[in-house]
Amino acid sequence: MLLFTPMAPADTATKACGADIHRRLQAKVTKNTKAVAIDCDLTLKKGDVIAVPLSFTGSAGSGRVLDCNGATLDGTVPSAMTVLIRSKRQPDGSWEAPRDITIRNCTIKGGLHIRGLGRNGEAENVRQSSLTPGHTERAQAAAPRDIRIENVTFVAQGGIPLYAAPGVTGLVVENSTFTGKSGSVGIYLDAESARNQIRGNVFDIRTTVREVLAVDGSADNRIEGNRFENPIGGGIFLYRNCGEGGTIRHQAPQRNVIKDNTFRYSTTVGARPAIWLGSRQGNRFYCLYRTRGAFGSGLSPRDFAQNNVVTGNRLNGASLSLILDQDENNTVTDNR
DSSP states (O other), X not given: OOOOOOOOOOOOOOXXXXXXXXXXXXXXXXXXXXXXXXOSBEEOOTTOEEOSOEEEEGGGGTTOEEEOTXXXXXXXXXXXXXXXXXXXXXXXXXXXXXXXXXXXXXXXXXXXEEESSOSSXXXXXXXXXXXXXXXXXXXXXXXXXXXXXXXXXXXXXXXXXXXXXXXXXXXXXXXXXXXXXXXXXXXXXXXXXXXXXXXSOEEOOEESSSOSEEEESOBSOEEESOEEEOOTTOSEEEEOXXXXXXXXXXXXXXXXXXXXXXXXXXXXXXXXXXXEESSOTTOSGGGGGOOOOSSHHHHOOSOOOXXXXXXXXXEETXXXXXXEEOSXXXXXXXXX
Protein backbone atom coordinates (compact mmCIF):
# COMPACT_ATOMS: atom_id res chain seq x y z
CA MET A 1 0.00 0.00 0.00
CA LEU A 2 1.22 3.46 -0.83
CA LEU A 3 1.24 5.79 2.15
CA PHE A 4 1.56 9.55 2.05
CA THR A 5 2.27 11.02 5.45
CA PRO A 6 3.26 14.66 6.10
CA MET A 7 7.00 15.11 5.95
CA ALA A 8 8.70 16.45 9.05
CA PRO A 9 10.32 19.85 8.51
CA ALA A 10 13.81 19.39 7.09
CA ASP A 11 16.89 20.95 8.58
CA THR A 12 17.59 23.29 5.68
CA ALA A 13 19.91 25.71 7.45
CA THR A 14 22.46 27.17 5.07
CA LYS A 15 25.49 24.93 4.92
CA ALA A 16 28.25 25.22 2.34
CA CYS A 17 29.58 21.99 0.89
CA GLY A 18 32.92 20.92 2.27
CA ALA A 19 36.11 19.72 0.61
CA ASP A 20 34.90 16.11 0.53
CA ILE A 21 31.99 16.90 -1.81
CA HIS A 22 34.23 18.91 -4.14
CA ARG A 23 36.78 16.10 -4.18
CA ARG A 24 34.15 13.49 -5.04
CA LEU A 25 32.83 15.65 -7.86
CA GLN A 26 36.28 15.67 -9.46
CA ALA A 27 36.57 11.88 -9.49
CA LYS A 28 37.08 9.95 -12.70
CA VAL A 29 33.79 8.70 -14.11
CA THR A 30 33.19 5.06 -15.05
CA LYS A 31 30.08 3.09 -15.91
CA ASN A 32 29.75 2.22 -12.22
CA THR A 33 29.99 5.79 -10.93
CA LYS A 34 27.11 6.69 -8.64
CA ALA A 35 25.58 10.12 -8.23
CA VAL A 36 26.96 12.31 -5.46
CA ALA A 37 24.19 13.23 -3.02
CA ILE A 38 24.09 16.98 -2.40
CA ASP A 39 22.92 17.90 1.12
CA CYS A 40 24.61 21.30 1.26
CA ASP A 41 24.86 24.54 -0.72
CA LEU A 42 27.25 23.92 -3.61
CA THR A 43 29.09 26.68 -5.49
CA LEU A 44 31.39 25.63 -8.32
CA LYS A 45 34.23 27.43 -10.03
CA LYS A 46 33.58 28.98 -13.41
CA GLY A 47 35.94 26.69 -15.29
CA ASP A 48 34.81 23.45 -13.63
CA VAL A 49 33.59 20.57 -15.76
CA ILE A 50 31.80 18.06 -13.54
CA ALA A 51 31.15 14.66 -15.10
CA VAL A 52 29.92 12.97 -11.92
CA PRO A 53 26.08 12.91 -11.67
CA LEU A 54 24.45 14.90 -8.86
CA SER A 55 21.36 14.02 -6.83
CA PHE A 56 19.12 15.88 -4.40
CA THR A 57 17.21 13.25 -2.43
CA GLY A 58 14.46 13.57 0.15
CA SER A 59 14.63 16.07 2.98
CA ALA A 60 18.43 16.10 2.85
CA GLY A 61 18.20 17.82 -0.52
CA SER A 62 15.60 20.37 0.58
CA GLY A 63 16.45 24.04 0.73
CA ARG A 64 19.72 23.61 -1.14
CA VAL A 65 21.27 25.90 -3.74
CA LEU A 66 23.48 24.74 -6.58
CA ASP A 67 25.24 27.72 -8.15
CA CYS A 68 27.46 26.56 -10.98
CA ASN A 69 28.90 30.04 -11.43
CA GLY A 70 29.27 29.27 -15.14
CA ALA A 71 30.58 25.72 -14.69
CA THR A 72 29.47 22.76 -16.83
CA LEU A 73 27.72 19.63 -15.60
CA ASP A 74 28.57 17.10 -18.29
CA GLY A 75 26.34 14.05 -18.11
CA THR A 76 27.31 12.58 -21.46
CA VAL A 77 29.40 9.98 -19.64
CA PRO A 78 28.25 7.51 -18.44
CA SER A 79 24.66 8.49 -19.31
CA ALA A 80 22.40 11.43 -20.05
CA MET A 81 21.26 11.66 -16.41
CA THR A 82 23.17 14.69 -15.12
CA VAL A 83 21.07 15.95 -12.20
CA LEU A 84 18.36 14.02 -10.38
CA ILE A 85 15.95 15.54 -7.86
CA ARG A 86 13.96 12.72 -6.27
CA SER A 87 11.75 11.74 -3.40
CA LYS A 88 12.83 9.05 -0.97
CA ARG A 89 10.57 6.18 -0.04
CA GLN A 90 10.48 5.40 3.66
CA PRO A 91 10.29 1.91 5.22
CA ASP A 92 6.62 2.47 6.07
CA GLY A 93 5.83 3.21 2.42
CA SER A 94 5.51 6.98 2.79
CA TRP A 95 7.47 9.40 0.64
CA GLU A 96 9.90 12.09 1.75
CA ALA A 97 9.78 14.76 -0.93
CA PRO A 98 12.49 17.41 -1.39
CA ARG A 99 11.42 21.02 -1.74
CA ASP A 100 12.80 24.52 -2.26
CA ILE A 101 15.83 23.66 -4.40
CA THR A 102 17.53 26.26 -6.63
CA ILE A 103 19.81 25.42 -9.55
CA ARG A 104 21.36 28.36 -11.38
CA ASN A 105 24.13 29.60 -13.66
CA CYS A 106 24.90 26.14 -15.08
CA THR A 107 25.48 24.51 -18.42
CA ILE A 108 23.87 21.07 -18.23
CA LYS A 109 24.78 18.54 -20.88
CA GLY A 110 22.34 15.65 -20.65
CA GLY A 111 19.24 15.78 -18.50
CA LEU A 112 17.74 17.12 -15.28
CA HIS A 113 14.98 14.86 -14.00
CA ILE A 114 12.56 15.54 -11.15
CA ARG A 115 10.67 12.53 -9.85
CA GLY A 116 8.43 11.39 -7.02
CA LEU A 117 6.40 8.17 -7.21
CA GLY A 118 8.33 6.95 -10.22
CA ARG A 119 10.65 7.85 -13.04
CA ASN A 120 7.79 8.28 -15.54
CA GLY A 121 4.08 7.76 -16.07
CA GLU A 122 4.48 4.00 -16.52
CA ALA A 123 6.47 3.33 -13.33
CA GLU A 124 4.88 0.63 -11.17
CA ASN A 125 4.20 2.83 -8.14
CA VAL A 126 2.55 5.39 -10.42
CA ARG A 127 0.46 2.74 -12.12
CA GLN A 128 -0.70 1.19 -8.85
CA SER A 129 -1.70 4.56 -7.42
CA SER A 130 -3.59 5.46 -10.59
CA LEU A 131 -6.01 2.56 -10.25
CA THR A 132 -7.94 4.20 -7.40
CA PRO A 133 -9.44 7.66 -6.82
CA GLY A 134 -7.21 10.35 -5.29
CA HIS A 135 -4.23 9.58 -7.50
CA THR A 136 -3.52 13.20 -8.43
CA GLU A 137 -3.31 14.22 -4.77
CA ARG A 138 -1.12 11.25 -3.90
CA ALA A 139 1.26 11.88 -6.79
CA GLN A 140 1.63 15.55 -5.89
CA ALA A 141 2.16 14.82 -2.18
CA ALA A 142 4.92 12.36 -3.04
CA ALA A 143 6.74 14.48 -5.63
CA PRO A 144 9.38 17.23 -5.30
CA ARG A 145 7.97 20.73 -5.27
CA ASP A 146 9.07 24.34 -5.54
CA ILE A 147 12.16 23.67 -7.65
CA ARG A 148 13.67 26.79 -9.24
CA ILE A 149 15.91 26.69 -12.32
CA GLU A 150 17.50 30.00 -13.30
CA ASN A 151 19.94 31.02 -16.02
CA VAL A 152 20.74 27.45 -17.05
CA THR A 153 21.83 26.38 -20.53
CA PHE A 154 20.57 22.90 -21.35
CA VAL A 155 22.43 21.05 -24.09
CA ALA A 156 20.31 18.04 -25.04
CA GLN A 157 22.27 14.91 -25.89
CA GLY A 158 19.44 12.96 -27.52
CA GLY A 159 17.20 12.58 -24.47
CA ILE A 160 14.79 14.95 -22.73
CA PRO A 161 16.82 17.76 -21.13
CA LEU A 162 14.20 18.67 -18.48
CA TYR A 163 11.65 16.15 -17.30
CA ALA A 164 9.10 16.73 -14.53
CA ALA A 165 7.67 13.33 -13.62
CA PRO A 166 4.11 12.73 -12.34
CA GLY A 167 3.03 15.02 -9.52
CA VAL A 168 5.72 17.72 -9.66
CA THR A 169 4.35 21.10 -8.55
CA GLY A 170 5.76 24.61 -8.26
CA LEU A 171 8.59 24.14 -10.75
CA VAL A 172 9.91 27.47 -12.08
CA VAL A 173 12.14 27.55 -15.16
CA GLU A 174 13.22 31.03 -16.14
CA ASN A 175 15.82 32.90 -18.19
CA SER A 176 17.28 29.64 -19.46
CA THR A 177 18.24 28.32 -22.89
CA PHE A 178 17.54 24.92 -24.45
CA THR A 179 19.87 23.80 -27.22
CA GLY A 180 21.17 20.55 -28.70
CA LYS A 181 19.07 17.74 -30.11
CA SER A 182 16.36 15.64 -28.47
CA GLY A 183 14.78 12.48 -29.83
CA SER A 184 11.72 13.45 -27.80
CA VAL A 185 10.81 16.89 -26.38
CA GLY A 186 12.64 19.78 -24.70
CA ILE A 187 10.52 19.98 -21.53
CA TYR A 188 8.05 17.32 -20.41
CA LEU A 189 5.41 18.15 -17.79
CA ASP A 190 4.02 14.73 -16.99
CA ALA A 191 0.60 13.69 -15.71
CA GLU A 192 -0.73 15.00 -12.41
CA SER A 193 1.87 17.80 -12.30
CA ALA A 194 0.59 21.34 -11.75
CA ARG A 195 1.23 25.02 -11.04
CA ASN A 196 4.55 25.14 -12.84
CA GLN A 197 5.96 28.22 -14.59
CA ILE A 198 8.02 28.25 -17.78
CA ARG A 199 8.93 31.89 -18.46
CA GLY A 200 11.47 34.00 -20.27
CA ASN A 201 13.36 31.09 -21.85
CA VAL A 202 14.82 30.50 -25.31
CA PHE A 203 14.12 27.19 -27.04
CA ASP A 204 16.65 26.75 -29.82
CA ILE A 205 16.55 22.96 -29.62
CA ARG A 206 16.01 20.46 -32.41
CA THR A 207 13.31 17.93 -31.57
CA THR A 208 13.38 15.39 -34.35
CA VAL A 209 9.98 13.74 -33.97
CA ARG A 210 8.02 15.71 -31.39
CA GLU A 211 7.04 19.11 -30.03
CA VAL A 212 9.32 21.28 -27.90
CA LEU A 213 7.12 21.46 -24.79
CA ALA A 214 4.75 18.65 -23.78
CA VAL A 215 1.92 19.37 -21.33
CA ASP A 216 0.66 15.84 -20.67
CA GLY A 217 -2.21 15.83 -18.19
CA SER A 218 -0.62 18.81 -16.42
CA ALA A 219 -2.77 21.68 -15.15
CA ASP A 220 -2.67 25.28 -13.94
CA ASN A 221 0.70 26.03 -15.52
CA ARG A 222 1.93 29.35 -16.95
CA ILE A 223 4.04 29.29 -20.12
CA GLU A 224 4.89 32.91 -20.69
CA GLY A 225 7.33 35.16 -22.52
CA ASN A 226 9.39 32.38 -24.10
CA ARG A 227 10.98 32.34 -27.57
CA PHE A 228 10.82 29.28 -29.82
CA GLU A 229 13.26 29.19 -32.72
CA ASN A 230 11.91 27.40 -35.80
CA PRO A 231 9.85 24.74 -33.96
CA ILE A 232 9.02 22.71 -37.07
CA GLY A 233 8.16 19.59 -35.06
CA GLY A 234 5.72 21.56 -32.94
CA GLY A 235 5.81 24.13 -30.17
CA ILE A 236 3.52 23.59 -27.15
CA PHE A 237 1.14 20.61 -27.19
CA LEU A 238 -1.56 19.98 -24.58
CA TYR A 239 -2.95 16.46 -24.30
CA ARG A 240 -3.55 13.57 -21.92
CA ASN A 241 -1.81 10.26 -22.49
CA CYS A 242 -4.67 7.76 -22.51
CA GLY A 243 -3.36 4.88 -20.45
CA GLU A 244 0.08 4.09 -21.85
CA GLY A 245 1.75 1.39 -19.75
CA GLY A 246 -1.47 0.56 -17.94
CA THR A 247 -1.52 3.84 -15.98
CA ILE A 248 -4.76 5.80 -15.78
CA ARG A 249 -4.12 9.53 -16.19
CA HIS A 250 -6.53 11.32 -13.86
CA GLN A 251 -5.90 15.02 -14.41
CA ALA A 252 -6.61 16.78 -17.70
CA PRO A 253 -4.47 19.56 -19.23
CA GLN A 254 -6.72 22.38 -18.10
CA ARG A 255 -6.51 25.99 -16.86
CA ASN A 256 -3.09 26.52 -18.40
CA VAL A 257 -2.05 30.01 -19.54
CA ILE A 258 0.08 30.29 -22.69
CA LYS A 259 0.86 33.96 -23.07
CA ASP A 260 3.19 36.36 -24.88
CA ASN A 261 5.41 33.70 -26.42
CA THR A 262 7.20 34.26 -29.73
CA PHE A 263 7.57 31.56 -32.39
CA ARG A 264 10.10 32.44 -35.10
CA TYR A 265 10.15 30.44 -38.33
CA SER A 266 12.72 30.37 -41.10
CA THR A 267 10.37 28.04 -42.98
CA THR A 268 6.96 26.51 -42.34
CA VAL A 269 7.34 23.59 -44.74
CA GLY A 270 6.16 20.53 -42.85
CA ALA A 271 5.56 22.55 -39.67
CA ARG A 272 3.28 21.14 -36.98
CA PRO A 273 1.26 23.54 -34.81
CA ALA A 274 3.02 26.13 -32.69
CA ILE A 275 0.30 25.64 -30.05
CA TRP A 276 -2.06 22.68 -30.14
CA LEU A 277 -4.85 22.26 -27.60
CA GLY A 278 -6.02 18.65 -27.68
CA SER A 279 -3.24 17.20 -29.82
CA ARG A 280 -4.09 13.49 -29.35
CA GLN A 281 -7.75 12.90 -28.47
CA GLY A 282 -7.25 9.15 -28.13
CA ASN A 283 -5.34 8.80 -31.36
CA ARG A 284 -2.81 6.24 -30.13
CA PHE A 285 -2.92 2.48 -30.54
CA TYR A 286 -2.59 1.81 -26.81
CA CYS A 287 -5.78 3.80 -26.16
CA LEU A 288 -7.67 0.74 -27.43
CA TYR A 289 -6.14 -1.40 -24.69
CA ARG A 290 -6.06 1.14 -21.88
CA THR A 291 -6.96 0.20 -18.31
CA ARG A 292 -10.61 1.03 -17.71
CA GLY A 293 -11.90 2.92 -14.69
CA ALA A 294 -14.57 5.36 -13.57
CA PHE A 295 -12.19 8.33 -13.76
CA GLY A 296 -9.66 10.03 -16.02
CA SER A 297 -8.39 8.26 -19.10
CA GLY A 298 -9.95 5.05 -17.79
CA LEU A 299 -13.34 6.59 -18.52
CA SER A 300 -12.49 8.37 -21.77
CA PRO A 301 -9.38 8.47 -23.98
CA ARG A 302 -9.98 12.10 -24.97
CA ASP A 303 -7.66 14.89 -23.88
CA PHE A 304 -10.16 17.31 -22.30
CA ALA A 305 -7.72 20.16 -22.95
CA GLN A 306 -10.22 22.75 -21.79
CA ASN A 307 -10.45 26.10 -20.01
CA ASN A 308 -6.99 27.12 -21.20
CA VAL A 309 -5.98 30.64 -22.20
CA VAL A 310 -3.84 31.30 -25.27
CA THR A 311 -3.23 35.01 -25.73
CA GLY A 312 -0.69 37.55 -26.93
CA ASN A 313 1.49 35.01 -28.74
CA ARG A 314 3.41 36.06 -31.85
CA LEU A 315 4.15 33.90 -34.87
CA ASN A 316 6.93 35.42 -36.97
CA GLY A 317 7.13 33.95 -40.47
CA ALA A 318 3.98 31.86 -39.99
CA SER A 319 0.20 32.27 -39.96
CA LEU A 320 -2.29 31.87 -37.14
CA SER A 321 -3.30 28.51 -38.64
CA LEU A 322 -0.43 27.10 -36.56
CA ILE A 323 -2.45 27.77 -33.40
CA LEU A 324 -4.89 24.88 -33.27
CA ASP A 325 -7.73 24.52 -30.75
CA GLN A 326 -9.33 21.08 -30.98
CA ASP A 327 -11.15 21.04 -27.64
CA GLU A 328 -13.77 23.12 -25.85
CA ASN A 329 -14.12 26.22 -23.67
CA ASN A 330 -10.65 27.59 -24.40
CA THR A 331 -9.89 31.28 -24.79
CA VAL A 332 -7.74 31.94 -27.85
CA THR A 333 -7.37 35.66 -28.46
CA ASP A 334 -5.03 38.47 -29.52
CA ASN A 335 -2.47 36.19 -31.14
CA ARG A 336 -0.68 37.58 -34.19
